[in-house]
Amino acid sequence: MKDMLVRLLELPDISDLEAKLQTNGVIIRRPIPPEKSFVVDWVFEHFGQYWKNEVETAFSSLPVSCFIAQQGNEILGFACFETSAKNFFGPTGTKESERGKGIGKVLLIKSLEAMREMGYAYAIIGGVGPAAFYESTVGAQVIPGSEISIYQHLIRNKP
Ligand SMILES: CC(C)(COP(=O)(O)OP(=O)(O)OC[C@H]1O[C@@H](n2cnc3c(N)ncnc32)[C@H](O)[C@@H]1OP(=O)(O)O)[C@@H](O)C(=O)NCCC(=O)NCCS
16 A cells, blocks of 8 residues: 655635535535544444544544535545544545545545645645545645555454
8 A cells, every 4th residue: 555645735626516416415524523423333334443443533633634425314425634644634435335426526625625724735645545536636646665654564353
């Protein structure tokens, strides 16, 4: 897994995409502390224990350092930042049945905008899976030598 670097100064405009999602009843916003267990349980159910632990960390700051996509009472996706290291974006995920609709892109860019407002000019996308997603949405580039990362000695579940 490699890390990627993304420039925050010229992020794409997502207002049309966000408006389109809203027309379909999908809103993207920061959750608030009373919702913590709902968000954490949803992330555990869809993406497992590591990401559950990270999203829990997001609720230890105010405002909460994550965004969710919501349709009525259903969570469709989430994105966190500064939950594994300072200046790191991630983890993020969209419910499998909802992928390809622009939810991941809006979650990503709203999170990056929040990081820019924190004072960062660049952000690091930690331990990337789908590099092509980050390249095409925000022009992120792989950081040379980043295979050896903060995740290299993670404690794993015992078999
Ligand atoms: C990666 C992920 C969050 C994308 O969410 P999504 O809601 O499907 O993304 P979007 O619909 O906003 O996609 C935006 C664009 O990225 C492209 N894209 C989405 N996933 C992609 C992928 N895995 N690889 C390459 N391009 C991808 C889409 O085709 C779309 O392109 P377009 O704007 O030209 O139509 C989602 O696939 C996911 O949850 N994957 C599993 C968890 C994961 O790997 N998270 C990232 C950890 S680093």
